[in-house]
Amino acid sequence: MKTISLLIATLLLLPGCNAQLKNAHTVTVRVDGDCPMCEKTIEKAAYMKGEAEADWDVDVKTARITYDSTRTSLDAVLQRIAQAGYDSEQYLAPDAAYAALPGCCQYERSFKRAPRAASPGTNAHSDHAGHHADTAEAAIDQGTKDPLAPVFDTYFALKDALVASNATDAQARAKAFDAALRNVEMDAMEHTAHLVWMKVMERLANTSGVIAGTADLAKQRKAFAELTAPMTELAKAAPATTPIYRDNCPMYEGGADWLSRDRAIKNPFYGSQMMTCGSVMETISR
Amino acid sequence: MQFSSNIRSVLLLVLLHGLPGMMPVQAQHVGHPALGTSGPLGDFTPKVTRYDLVITDTIVNYTGKARKAYAVNGSIPMPTLTFTEGDTAMIVVRNAMAKEETSLHWHGLILPYHLDGVPHLTTEPIKAGETQVYKFPLVQSGTYWYHSHTGLQEQNGMHGALIIHKRNAAPMPEHVVILSEWTDMKPKEVHRRLHAANDWSAIKKHQIRPGTVQSYSDAIKDGAFGIKLTNEWKRMNAMDVSDVYYDLLLANGRPVDEAPRLKAGDRVRIRLINGGASSYFWITYAGGKMTVVASDGMDVEPVEVDRFIMGVAETYDIIVTIPADSTAYELLATSEDRVRSTSVWLGSGIRQLAAPLQPLKYFEGMKMMNDMMKMNGDLDDMGMHMSLQQMDMNVVMYPEVTGEKKATLSHGSGHDHGDDRYNSNALSDIVTLNYAMLRSPTPTTLPPGPVKELKFTLMGNMNRYLWAIDNRTVSETDRFLIRKGENVRIILHNNSMMRHPMHLHGHFFRVVNGHGDLAPLKNVLDIMPMETDTIEFAATEEGDWFFHCHILYHMMSGMGRVFTNPPAEPNPVLPDAEKAWRHFLREDKAWHFMGMSDFATNGIDGEAMLMNKRWSLQTEWRLGYTKMHGQEVEAHFGRYFGKMQWWFPNIGIDWRTREGHDDDPEENLFGQRNTKNSRSVAHIGFQYTLPMLLVLDARIDTDGRLRAQLARHDIPLTPRLRLDLMGNSDYEYMAGLRYVMDQTWALRTHYDSDMGWGIGLTLTY
Numbered sequence A: 001m002k003t004i005s006l007l008i009a010t011l012l013l014l015p016g017c018n019a020q021l022k023n024a025h026t027v028t029v030r031v032d033g034d035c036p037m038c039e040k041t042i043e044k045a046a047y048m049k050g051e052a053e054a055d056w057d058v059d060v061k062t063a064r065i066t067y068d069s070t071r072t073s074l075d076a077v078l079q080r081i082a083q084a085g086y087d088s089e090q091y092l093a094p095d096a097a098y099a100a101l102p103g104c105c106q107y108e109r110s111f112k113r114a115p116r117a118a119s120p121g122t123n124a125h126s127d128h129a130g131h132h133a134d135t136a137e138a139a140i141d142q143g144t145k146d147p148l149a150p151v152f153d154t155y156f157a158l159k160d161a162l163v164a165s166n167a168t169d170a171q172a173r174a175k176a177f178d179a180a181l182r183n184v185e186m187d188a189m190e191h192t193a194h195l196v197w198m199k200v201m202e203r204l205a206n207t208s209g210v211i212a213g214t215a216d217l218a219k220q221r222k223a224f225a226e227l228t229a230p231m232t233e234l235a236k237a238a239p240a241t242t243p244i245y246r247d248n249c250p251m252y253e254g255g256a257d258w259l260s261r262d263r264a265i266k267n268p269f270y271g272s273q274m275m276t277c278g279s280v281m282e283t284i285s286r
Numbered sequence B: 001m002q003f004s005s006n007i008r009s010v011l012l013l014v015l016l017h018g019l020p021g022m023m024p025v026q027a028q029h030v031g032h033p034a035l036g037t038s039g040p041l042g043d044f045t046p047k048v049t050r051y052d053l054v055i056t057d058t059i060v061n062y063t064g065k066a067r068k069a070y071a072v073n074g075s076i077p078m079p080t081l082t083f084t085e086g087d088t089a090m091i092v093v094r095n096a097m098a099k100e101e102t103s104l105h106w107h108g109l110i111l112p113y114h115l116d117g118v119p120h121l122t123t124e125p126i127k128a129g130e131t132q133v134y135k136f137p138l139v140q141s142g143t144y145w146y147h148s149h150t151g152l153q154e155q156n157g158m159h160g161a162l163i164i165h166k167r168n169a170a171p172m173p174e175h176v177v178i179l180s181e182w183t184d185m186k187p188k189e190v191h192r193r194l195h196a197a198n199d200w201s202a203i204k205k206h207q208i209r210p211g212t213v214q215s216y217s218d219a220i221k222d223g224a225f226g227i228k229l230t231n232e233w234k235r236m237n238a239m240d241v242s243d244v245y246y247d248l249l250l251a252n253g254r255p256v257d258e259a260p261r262l263k264a265g266d267r268v269r270i271r272l273i274n275g276g277a278s279s280y281f282w283i284t285y286a287g288g289k290m291t292v293v294a295s296d297g298m299d300v301e302p303v304e305v306d307r308f309i310m311g312v313a314e315t316y317d318i319i320v321t322i323p324a325d326s327t328a329y330e331l332l333a334t335s336e337d338r339v340r341s342t343s344v345w346l347g348s349g350i351r352q353l354a355a356p357l358q359p360l361k362y363f364e365g366m367k368m369m370n371d372m373m374k375m376n377g378d379l380d381d382m383g384m385h386m387s388l389q390q391m392d393m394n395v396v397m398y399p400e401v402t403g404e405k406k407a408t409l410s411h412g413s414g415h416d417h418g419d420d421r422y423n424s425n426a427l428s429d430i431v432t433l434n435y436a437m438l439r440s441p442t443p444t445t446l447p448p449g450p451v452k453e454l455k456f457t458l459m460g461n462m463n464r465y466l467w468a469i470d471n472r473t474v475s476e477t478d479r480f481l482i483r484k485g486e487n488v489r490i491i492l493h494n495n496s497m498m499r500h501p502m503h504l505h506g507h508f509f510r511v512v513n514g515h516g517d518l519a520p521l522k523n524v525l526d527i528m529p530m531e532t533d534t535i536e537f538a539a540t541e542e543g544d545w546f547f548h549c550h551i552l553y554h555m556m557s558g559m560g561r562v563f564t565n566p567p568a569e570p571n572p573v574l575p576d577a578e579k580a581w582r583h584f585l586r587e588d589k590a591w592h593f594m595g596m597s598d599f600a601t602n603g604i605d606g607e608a609m610l611m612n613k614r615w616s617l618q619t620e621w622r623l624g625y626t627k628m629h630g631q632e633v634e635a636h637f638g639r640y641f642g643k644m645q646w647w648f649p650n651i652g653i654d655w656r657t658r659e660g661h662d663d664d665p666e667e668n669l670f671g672q673r674n675t676k677n678s679r680s681v682a683h684i685g686f687q688y689t690l691p692m693l694l695v696l697d698a699r700i701d702t703d704g705r706l707r708a709q710l711a712r713h714d715i716p717l718t719p720r721l722r723l724d725l726m727g728n729s730d731y732e733y734m735a736g737l738r739y740v741m742d743q744t745w746a747l748r749t750h751y752d753s754d755m756g757w758g759i760g761l762t763l764t765y
Helices: A001-012 A036-048 A074-083 A094-100 A134-141 A150-165 A168-181 A191-212 A216-235 B004-014 B185-195 B202-207 B216-221 B226-231 B362-372 B393-397 B404-412 B554-557 B577-585
Strands: A024-030 A050-056 A063-069 A244-249 A257-258 A279-282 B047-059 B066-071 B079-086 B090-095 B105-107 B129-139 B144-145 B161-163 B174-182 B248-251 B256-259 B267-274 B282-283 B289-296 B300-306 B307-310 B317-322 B328-335 B339-348 B350-352 B451-461 B466-469 B487-494 B500-502 B509-511 B524-527 B532-536 B545-551 B560-565 B592-600 B601-612 B615-623 B630-637 B647-657 B678-689 B693-700 B706-716 B720-727 B734-741 B745-752 B754-762
Touching: A001 B720, A036 A050, A036 A063, A036 A074, A050 A074, A050 B161, A063 A074, A074 B693, A150 A168, A150 A216, A168 A191, A168 A216, A191 A216, A216 A244, A279 B339, A279 B577, B047 B079, B079 B090, B079 B144, B079 B339, B144 B267, B161 B267, B174 B328, B174 B339, B202 B216, B202 B487, B216 B226, B216 B362, B226 B362, B248 B339, B267 B339, B282 B317, B289 B307, B307 B317, B362 B393, B362 B693, B393 B601, B487 B524, B524 B532, B524 B745, B545 B554, B592 B745, B615 B647, B630 B678
Parallel strands: B047 B090, B079 B161, B174 B267, B256 B339, B328 B350, B451 B487
Antiparallel strands: A024 A063, A050 A063, A244 A257, A244 A279, B047 B066, B090 B129, B105 B144, B144 B161, B174 B248, B267 B317, B282 B307, B282 B328, B289 B300, B289 B317, B328 B339, B451 B466, B487 B532, B500 B524, B500 B545, B509 B532, B545 B560, B592 B601, B592 B754, B601 B615, B615 B630, B630 B647, B647 B678, B678 B693, B693 B706, B706 B720, B720 B734, B734 B745, B745 B754
């Protein structure tokens, strides 16, 4: 098995040397981390009385893990370390666990692979609707090439960051949105969609620049509201197979809209303050 | 091929009545527009797909202990049966076990009722050594499963996936996952202990998730002593999120399942089946959002979620993506009590973990329950009109939705969002699926016809493990008559403290959820405590159809009903209908034995009970080692009354003898003279469960003497330390402390007014 060969290739198997642990095995594993605080967290996560303990070295970023092979496994120890936020050569931490680490501990995640760029038509959203008819299902897998898919994907990611009231994330998402705007394959666009695109492109780019340029959540939200009208126009010109919902929040700035792929209301203007404030005004679909 | 005489007779009957495959089944389904959406056969040639299944009993070892289980073709779970819509299924089932009979039910399939596989109700059980042939046309597509409907066999391996592909669907990578649980304890023993209100299961869970027992010490630790006290005042035992402790949760029969051939960029259809006997599973994914595209085999409009819960016996199809190269993503299934989980790794390479679900905040849940529970045992939804899983009272226990433990308990009610207090989607940015979000892609309106409206109230008694509809079990009611051409609407209300996955055989029902004509079709409805849901279906299928809670131990306790749509011909495989019906009703009439005896330095005392859902025969004894301590035995027999079963009128006998007490006869609290030296009387009286779970026992004996007694056993001071208290009007009293060592033995010390101080070992069965 692959994991086993990985183990043999990279780990040092030594006989037990710890008096407290019976049937002790000691192995050395690469575990990412940055600072002495990381060391504390990693070692605490690995420790289980009578079962396992670890000694992590910040300089070489490796952990010497000693464990009782009759009571636990290396996998179990590495999973605990990953659940505490630290990647090793076998397990990646859940993103939430990594994000919860204090700023100084947010090491560079060398083991984590970048997601494969969503090529047009194969993004996770645009193509799994329409299971009701077999013909529609057949069409899906031929991959309808939608050049605007990355624009919508990044828009929805930005919306999600605002729902989560995370200004830093929103800044990053706005940058990604901006990049998606610039990389649209205009040749692949249908004529009518192309015309709308030419009309709204500049306005979208300007507004995304405002969001990317500020860490002030209130300003970001105000700018985000500006994106709705041009995005709605775009959505209608080139409707995707997955429905897009135009939602309205009657409270924000005397009433403001946003787009979403979720049928459930998640308000990007107020976040958890008023998460479900709003209602679906319109469903845009093919 | 060697067929037994029985199989020949089955085949003969099948031939006499026309092969099921030739029955005009299609004609019966005109009322179901969502079925058979593939249209005319066109150039498709239907074929017969045959499977041969051999059922054996076997020994398995999941945890280091050898245990009995059932295997089909040597496999646990049973093999995945794959068909194509429009084909005819031919499944030859041979029971190769030495003694036991068995059955197979095709869960979610539309088929002639005598092939539905409910022993004695629709189908003859498959006796040891026999073979039965199930042949029926497949008029639907989707994710289904099959399982034994005999006793508790489903728990021990008799469950498998049954997939019917659409006829001309584009190929797409898919992975079938059937979830289940494993317990080293025999299912019969699990069932018996549930009826004994024995909380050993909670103690086992407590070792993994501290706090599960919800003892007084756990409460004090959480600053929730008052909450625990109120809870017992309202006559509730510790709140069970699920009853049974499992040693392992399994995906496709393994603690960890893998689908290594998936690669980055793949969109994969995961066909998930909850084949567990009693566990609900939360599903989360490390590779991003999941798109739900079908439930219980029926397509729904795609809806993107972060997580969803699968009721027992529900199936969901989801589409996920594999985001990056050389990475395996965890699809995590966690039991609702969050004690255990099982994983499926999608892809290969370094393993990206999903965030685990954090331990439940039990006392938040208990506080919520206290608010909802009225003194008479009814639940009060406080005007929230709960339905369709939208208001999940359990969110108060979910740290990821309502924050960490300390923060919320210390702030009183914590989040006060008015009507959104329990709306998980309003309280966090995690999108949780609920039934209101499911919408059928095609209209599911019923054909015109008269509507028969039924109201069912689901109820339960945790202490005695009685589960019923309208306070009646299956054997306490007759069949519900429905007729072709009628539409049946059922308004379900759950007045019990647990959720119930209600399953209807042989039909799909519409879940009336605000989407009008596009109400989704399902065959299992999870209904949470205090919810009211409406389901409706056209009575298109003739025969007997079981409607029951799919938590195996609730079904075995009688939580269900039978719908009968009078068939044109008598059941071909159950010629003696009356006898078969009586046999079917035996299931929930079972008697359970339980007992406990303390072997102490001052004597032997204990009690034993033989009880069924309404009646109980109880006996108690106190046997001294000396003539001065004497010996005492009493027994009584009675019936529980009321839906909470707090009343227990009974008759009994009391016999005792001792020597060397010159002060006898004594005087009791009522001023009556009372002998303990030599007594042999019969009595009549009642027991009543008071607030704080104190049992009042009042009686009058044949000599006219009255006795009133208050007792409470098993007060959970700590997870393992239990207090017993008793006092009565004969000035007898007892106090004892018991330390639970394992499921059988406890260390006990007690003081008894007659026998004095003692220390010993308690045996619990």
